Amino acid sequence: MMPENSWTNCETECVRSWLIKDPATHYNWIATGRDIYLKAQPDEKSSKREIAQRILAGWLKKTVEDGNLLDYGETLYSDLLNAALSVVKWDEIAQSYLPEE
Secondary structure, eight states, rough: OOOOTTSSHHHHHHHHHHHHHHHHHHHHHHHHHHHHHOOOOOOOSSOHHHHHHHHHHHHHHHHHHOOTOOOOOSSSHHHHHHHHTTTTTTHHHHHHSSSOO
């Protein structure tokens, strides 16, 4: 896991902080990360961990973006939230949910 306060930007840190606020959500992502890691198959270009991280990052991004209640049209607030979500480093958050090797 990444140490606290070592995130690339505040948007990434904010999303991670919200994900860990609810214990059920947090433990769900830990379990999901473990399951993805156990099923990941390395290839000639990527390690098992890199593949698991990429898959989990995609799932995290989709889940958070699908839950965006402000994304219902062109408004100041939806534009600001979408801009913030666009700079989140999903791979960093995913890395924090993968098991230690």
